[in-house]
Amino acid sequence: LPAGFTAAGVKAAIKTNGLEDVTIVAGDADCAAAVVTTRNQVFGEPVRYVRQILPKGHGTVRAMVVNSGCSNVATGKGGFTDAREMAARTAKLLGSSPAKVLVASTGIIGHRLPMEKIRRGIDAAAKALSRDNDMAALRGIMTTDTREKYAVVQTRIGGRQVTLGGMVKGSGMIAPSMATMIGVVTTDAAIGSAALHKALLAAVGVSFNAITVDSDTSTSDTVAVLASGAAGNAPIKPGTREYAALAAALAEVCSALARAVVIDGEGATKLITVSVRGARSDAEARVAAGSVANSPLFKCAVHGGDPNWGRIVCALGKSAAKVDPARLRVKIGSHAVFSRGMPVAFDVKALEKHLAAKEVLVEADLGLGKGASAVLTCDLSREYIAINADYHT
Amino acid sequence: LPAGFTAAGVKAAIKTNGLEDVTIVAGDADCAAAVVTTRNQVFGEPVRYVRQILPKGHGTVRAMVVNSGCSNVATGKGGFTDAREMAARTAKLLGSSPAKVLVASTGIIGHRLPMEKIRRGIDAAAKALSRDNDMAALRGIMTTDTREKYAVVQTRIGGRQVTLGGMVKGSGMIAPSMATMIGVVTTDAAIGSAALHKALLAAVGVSFNAITVDSDTSTSDTVAVLASGAAGNAPIKPGTREYAALAAALAEVCSALARAVVIDGEGATKLITVSVRGARSDAEARVAAGSVANSPLFKCAVHGGDPNWGRIVCALGKSAAKVDPARLRVKIGSHAVFSRGMPVAFDVKALEKHLAAKEVLVEADLGLGKGASAVLTCDLSREYIAINADYHT
Numbered sequence: 001l002p003a004g005f006t007a008a009g010v011k012a013a014i015k016t017n018g019l020e021d022v023t024i025v026a027g028d029a030d031c032a033a034a035v036v037t038t039r040n041q042v043f044g045e046p047v048r049y050v051r052q053i054l055p056k057g058h059g060t061v062r063a064m065v066v067n068s069g070c071s072n073v074a075t076g077k078g079g080f081t082d083a084r085e086m087a088a089r090t091a092k093l094l095g096s097s098p099a100k101v102l103v104a105s106t107g108i109i110g111h112r113l114p115m116e117k118i119r120r121g122i123d124a125a126a127k128a129l130s131r132d133n134d135m136a137a138l139r140g141i142m143t144t145d146t147r148e149k150y151a152v153v154q155t156r157i158g159g160r161q162v163t164l165g166g167m168v169k170g171s172g173m174i175a176p177s178m179a180t181m182i183g184v185v186t187t188d189a190a191i192g193s194a195a196l197h198k199a200l201l202a203a204v205g206v207s208f209n210a211i212t213v214d215s216d217t218s219t220s221d222t223v224a225v226l227a228s229g230a231a232g233n234a235p236i237k238p239g240t241r242e243y244a245a246l247a248a249a250l251a252e253v254c255s256a257l258a259r260a261v262v263i264d265g266e267g268a269t270k271l272i273t274v275s276v277r278g279a280r281s282d283a284e285a286r287v288a289a290g291s292v293a294n295s296p297l298f299k300c301a302v303h304g305g306d307p308n309w310g311r312i313v314c315a316l317g318k319s320a321a322k323v324d325p326a327r328l329r330v331k332i333g334s335h336a337v338f339s340r341g342m343p344v345a346f347d348v349k350a351l352e353k354h355l356a357a358k359e360v361l362v363e364a365d366l367g368l369g370k371g372a373s374a375v376l377t378c379d380l381s382r383e384y385i386a387i388n389a390d391y392h393t
Numbered sequence: 394l395p396a397g398f399t400a401a402g403v404k405a406a407i408k409t410n411g412l413e414d415v416t417i418v419a420g421d422a423d424c425a426a427a428v429v430t431t432r433n434q435v436f437g438e439p440v441r442y443v444r445q446i447l448p449k450g451h452g453t454v455r456a457m458v459v460n461s462g463c464s465n466v467a468t469g470k471g472g473f474t475d476a477r478e479m480a481a482r483t484a485k486l487l488g489s490s491p492a493k494v495l496v497a498s499t500g501i502i503g504h505r506l507p508m509e510k511i512r513r514g515i516d517a518a519a520k521a522l523s524r525d526n527d528m529a530a531l532r533g534i535m536t537t538d539t540r541e542k543y544a545v546v547q548t549r550i551g552g553r554q555v556t557l558g559g560m561v562k563g564s565g566m567i568a569p570s571m572a573t574m575i576g577v578v579t580t581d582a583a584i585g586s587a588a589l590h591k592a593l594l595a596a597v598g599v600s601f602n603a604i605t606v607d608s609d610t611s612t613s614d615t616v617a618v619l620a621s622g623a624a625g626n627a628p629i630k631p632g633t634r635e636y637a638a639l640a641a642a643l644a645e646v647c648s649a650l651a652r653a654v655v656i657d658g659e660g661a662t663k664l665i666t667v668s669v670r671g672a673r674s675d676a677e678a679r680v681a682a683g684s685v686a687n688s689p690l691f692k693c694a695v696h697g698g699d700p701n702w703g704r705i706v707c708a709l710g711k712s713a714a715k716v717d718p719a720r721l722r723v724k725i726g727s728h729a730v731f732s733r734g735m736p737v738a739f740d741v742k743a744l745e746k747h748l749a750a751k752e753v754l755v756e757a758d759l760g761l762g763k764g765a766s767a768v769l770t771c772d773l774s775r776e777y778i779a780i781n782a783d784y785h786t
Contacts, residue, residue: 039711040707040710040711041709041710041711041715041716041717041718042706042707042709042710042716042718042721043710073703074703074706074718074731074734074735074736075735075736076734076735108703109703109704109706109707110702110703110731110736111736296689296777296781297781300777300778300780300781300782301781301782303778303782304781304782304783306782309503310466310467310501310502310503311502313435313467313502314433314435314502316434316435317433317434317435317436318432318433318434322434323434323435324434325434325435325467328435338467338503341467341469342467342468342469343467343468343503343504380778380782381778381782382775382778382779384689384693384778385693385696385773385774385775385777385778386775388689388690388693388694388697389693389694389696389697389699389773389774390697
């Protein structure tokens with residue numbers, strides 16, 4: 001935890017696995033904060049509450065309260081009241097106001113929160129707030145995640161050491177072009193909330209918005225960053241070298257968290273980077289890379305270690321991005337497999353060795369312009385089916 | 394086979410399973426013909442050849458030659474020469490011209506056709522052409538298909554009985570919004586090729602373009618219809634009652650074939666209809682239905698028999714179509730599960746019984762307008778992964 005924050009995660013029996021399920025991350029005093037939420041048109045009541053208290057996506061925040069085990073989505077006005085009560089109860093215990101407490105919930109859709117358990121959990125978490133409970137706080141936001149996912153970056157800004165710490169949950173219902181999942185980043189940097197929001201939007205674009213596990217976009221996606229200012233640097237202004245340093249550090253934290261989400265993707269055994277350049281624009285490069293990263297046939301081929309470049313070329317061709325086979329080049333790892341409309345003879349044994357590793361790289365050069373982008377994804381395995389077909393609501 | 398056609402399918406040892414792999418469907422004389430091909434920007438050389446001889450998508454055609462086992466995609470100028478040779482050889486044996494023979498190939502991407510086998514196959518198929526070989530002809534176009542898929546519709550037009558017969562291959566790399574897979578429809582109706590093309594475009598819109606197995610669009614998609622005129626009806630003109638009857642019959646054949654493709658989808662155990670109404674437009678209804686039909690989480694839930702309506706609502710919400718949860722209603726089978734932002738209590742046992750059946754119906758009313766559309770899909774099973782991860786190029 002960067003300076004100026006405490007955290008806690010407690011067991012409130014909302015999740016059936018007996019692990020932590022109510023988390024509070026609190027500033028010692030008011031923080032500058034920025035938040036990005038899901039673009040899904042069906043969104044949770046906690047998302048509605050956060051948009052109400054931070055209509056511009058940034059402002060002054062004292063704390064964030066999160067529960068796992070129930071997402072409070074599709075619960076109507078009663079659900080909104082519950083979200084607001086979570087904020088109000090947390091605020092009262094911290095001596096703050098409901099409008100300064102962010103709320104997020106994750107878990108099953110369509111069920112009201114068990115408010116008696118939530119209230120007891122919030123009371124216990126507020127009492128347990130400390131500098132040492134960050135891992136329990138992280139477990140308190142997890143659902144189907146199989147591992148704790150966090151990242152810490154330190155950098156010098158304005159002569160001061162600045163720390164950014166981030167945690168994230170998510171392994172299924174993960175899609176690109178959205179602020180994905182629940183992520184909380186804290187920093188001791190001093191920065192205004194508008195500048196922080198600008199940096200967060202940029203960081204999300206190259207991290208959470210550039211990953212996909214299964215092309216499905218969650219109703220609860222929320223990423224928040226809280227800045228305490230405890231590092232003692234002069235407040236960071238947009239357009240300065242200091243802003244660039246903080247934005248780079250924030251992008252680094254978010255990218256590490258996003259990568260951890262894909263590695264922990266449901267059923268995933270491999271991390272796949274699909275990198276496209278030579279597109280007419282960066283946006284078209286993202287679309288083309290996403291088309292490959294979301295192709296179930298491609299993801300199955302990587303799972304099976306099959307150098308099936310035909311599925312890559314096919315997925316590029318079906319995308320909304322302009323693709324001309326006569327200019328297209330494709331590499332898997334360091335091996336050229338397709339060039340300007342024709343297959344390239346490759347060393348099958350060496351390519352299969354690359355595909356057998358934990359990380360697989362696909363590079364496509366569309367040969368049409370200077371647009372470039374990359375999307376991270378994972379392979380598609382029987383285990384994904386098992387997790388999502390055998391799970392019952 | 395409708396009157397005026399013969400067909401044959403022969404074993405030329407292109408496929409390793411020893412089944413038929415070269416097929417010819419021939420008119421006794423020249424036919425009016427219409428064709429729709431893939432929208433994938435990476436398309437096969439046979440598709441390039443067909444677009445060259447029928448630049449408007451319709452014209453006069455004598456026959457169609459198809460091979461399975463190798464798709465002749467990403468094979469460059471040599472591949473185009475091979476496709477043209479297939480047409481020329483077939484034309485010569487039938488006493489026709491290369492510009493009147495359609496060509497399609499299906500199978501692995503990136504390999505040149507084994508032309509010695511193809512030539513022997515075409516020679517043998519031309520000799521075997523008869524009224525009785527239609528099932529062998531159908532087997533000659535199949536790849537991973539596990540069953541023969543065909544449909545026959547008869548109707549009276551202009552006082553004459555008119556027959557339409559169709560066959561199709563395809564079970565993976567099947568996506569909506571495209572003319573999908575290889576399909577051949579023959580009819581003895583008398584109709585001009587431009588009118589036939591118009592009817593085919595309409596039929597494809599409600600059939601092949603309204604299905605998805607795995608969201609991946611093939612590079613070889615081709616649907617052709619050939620009309621011999623042997624039924625003896627007065628040639629059908631657009632805008633007449635006769636045209637409407639033929640268009641309806643053609644849509645019926647294409648829909649039956651499209652449905653058969655989904656039922657035979659790789660790893661499929663259930664046929665799922667996602668029907669959306671109340672959208673702002675038919676196009677938005679199609680987008681919303683497609684978003685559900687392509688959601689791996691939804692497809693896994695149906696596979697597991699789980700009444701997980703949250704995944705349906707989530708997939709609708711992430712789509713590019715306008716969705717307002719406060720107006721949205723969702724039914725699974727005859728059971729309302731979601732209405733205007735809130736869950737609806739349902740009979741779990743009865744709903745699980747519906748989900749345990751071979752056919753599952755999902756209906757969503759967006760409550761925003763009069764747009765309606767339906768998309769057919771199948772569930773997502775471990776068997777899909779097995780087929781596509783264990784398959785090696």
